Amino acid sequence: MTDWPNGGGVGPRPDPTRAMPNPRRGDHYGGHGNHDGPTGYDGRPGYGGPAGYDSGYNTGQVYAGAGYAGGRGGDGNVGYRGPRPAPDWGRRIKVGFVTLLVVLLVWSVGTYFWADSKLRREVDLSTVVDRPEKGEGTTYLIVGSDSREGLTAEERKELHTGSAAGKRTDSMILLHDGPQGVVMISLPRDSWVTIPEFKGSESGKMFPSRGANKLNASYSMDGATLLVRTVEYNTGLRIDHYAEIGFGGFAKIVDAVGGVEMDIPRDIKDKNSGADFEKGRQTLNGAEALAFVRNRYEAGSDLERTKNQQKFLAALADQTATPSTVLNPFRLYPTMSAGLDTLIVDKDMGLFDLASMFWAMKDVTGGEGVSMNMPIAGSAPQGSLKWDMAKVKTLVEQIKNGEKVTVKGD
Numbered sequence: 001m002t003d004w005p006n007g008g009g010v011g012p013r014p015d016p017t018r019a020m021p022n023p024r025r026g027d028h029y030g031g032h033g034n035h036d037g038p039t040g041y042d043g044r045p046g047y048g049g050p051a052g053y054d055s056g057y058n059t060g061q062v063y064a065g066a067g068y069a070g071g072r073g074g075d076g077n078v079g080y081r082g083p084r085p086a087p088d089w090g091r092r093i094k095v096g097f098v099t100l101l102v103v104l105l106v107w108s109v110g111t112y113f114w115a116d117s118k119l120r121r122e123v124d125l126s127t128v129v130d131r132p133e134k135g136e137g138t139t140y141l142i143v144g145s146d147s148r149e150g151l152t153a154e155e156r157k158e159l160h161t162g163s164a165a166g167k168r169t170d171s172m173i174l175l176h177d178g179p180q181g182v183v184m185i186s187l188p189r190d191s192w193v194t195i196p197e198f199k200g201s202e203s204g205k206m207f208p209s210r211g212a213n214k215l216n217a218s219y220s221m222d223g224a225t226l227l228v229r230t231v232e233y234n235t236g237l238r239i240d241h242y243a244e245i246g247f248g249g250f251a252k253i254v255d256a257v258g259g260v261e262m263d264i265p266r267d268i269k270d271k272n273s274g275a276d277f278e279k280g281r282q283t284l285n286g287a288e289a290l291a292f293v294r295n296r297y298e299a300g301s302d303l304e305r306t307k308n309q310q311k312f313l314a315a316l317a318d319q320t321a322t323p324s325t326v327l328n329p330f331r332l333y334p335t336m337s338a339g340l341d342t343l344i345v346d347k348d349m350g351l352f353d354l355a356s357m358f359w360a361m362k363d364v365t366g367g368e369g370v371s372m373n374m375p376i377a378g379s380a381p382q383g384s385l386k387w388d389m390a391k392v393k394t395l396v397e398q399i400k401n402g403e404k405v406t407v408k409g410d
Contacts, residue, residue, distance in 0.1 A: 122224075127199050141173075181363070182368065183399060190216070193218075235396055243357065245344070251290050274291040376410045
């Protein structure tokens with residue numbers, strides 16, 4: 001047995017040179033702090049023990065390190081982070097605004113190239129010969145064809161299109177956007193005109209004049225380029241851009257924008273076009289809209305039919321060129337996809353030209369433009385319509401010179 005001082009208990013007698021750290025003096029295991037004690041357990045100062053002693057005790061922590069929250073700093077004081085700085089809302093708003101601009105820019109550029117790639121640039125106006133001089137403004141020839149391209153048998157039945165092969169012009173409209181404003185002129189497809197000599201769109205060969213015939217016959221003979229050539233020859237007005245859409249594309253565009261609101265002037269029922277409407281304001285879906293613009297027999301004349309077409313196209317453009325469509329991708333993309341897939345344009349027509357055409361049609365609805373039929377002088381062979389060439393000449397001169405249109409159409 002080993003004797004303890006003062007009669008202590010049994011066991012090994014502790015070494016009196018050994019001492020435990022004194023936290024009140026800043027003694028700690030990290031070796032940093034108030035070094036006011038003797039050499040530490042491992043022989044370094046600041047531990048309050050003799051040199052060379054190792055207790056074997058190590059928690060792996062450093063106590064009271066500089067800046068340690070709630071601990072003792074290098075000078076023995078408790079560490080303090082300080083208050084959190086207030087958020088810089090000005091900077092956050094700027095960053096958010098810049099991010100939004102970048103997203104909109106990427107979306108806009110992506111949409112542009114996507115839509116531009118879908119345009120069917122199939123009409124080469126450079127093959128049209130003996131063209132009139134260009135005047136003020138821009139002139140578009142807008143054609144609605146009876147093409148059944150892309151329609152299933154069920155869709156043809158629903159749209160009352162029939163199953164005729166090929167395609168013919170169902171409607172033709174001259175749209176001029178110039179200093180005098182917008183002028184929309186319908187060209188009855190039964191107009192009696194001269195089909196001049198022309199260059200074949202595929203062969204490149206020159207063909208002699210086909211003489212007097214209905215205007216839509218020129219399209220049947222050699223397509224869009226001969227139609228442009230015939231319109232230019234008989235009016236003296238240069239066509240800058242050409243746009244054509246078939247039955248299926250027309251109906252899909254109307255459905256994509258959620259229908260078009262129209263004020264039907266009277267009860268209409270026509271089994272040939274499928275038109276069946278009651279008088280009054282109503283929203284037409286794609287099939288109903290197609291029936292309305294194609295209604296010919298009940299309308300009483302081709303001139304009445306062309307007026308209905310103008311009203312509807314202007315209403316369609318007015319509804320399409322709105323923030324609810326343009327800024328809503330869930331309506332914009334279906335609308336553009338439906339139209340661009342079936343829209344045939346000239347090789348030089350871009351998206352901005354197409355947008356300008358729609359905005360010009362929208363102006364007609366807003367009362368900022370003039371809509372009319374080509375002036376008619378009377379009937380002609382085969383139940384066709386003869387133009388009043390004196391009025392046509394004055395009308396074209398006013399358009400080309402950028403003057404206000406005073407000629408009245410039928």
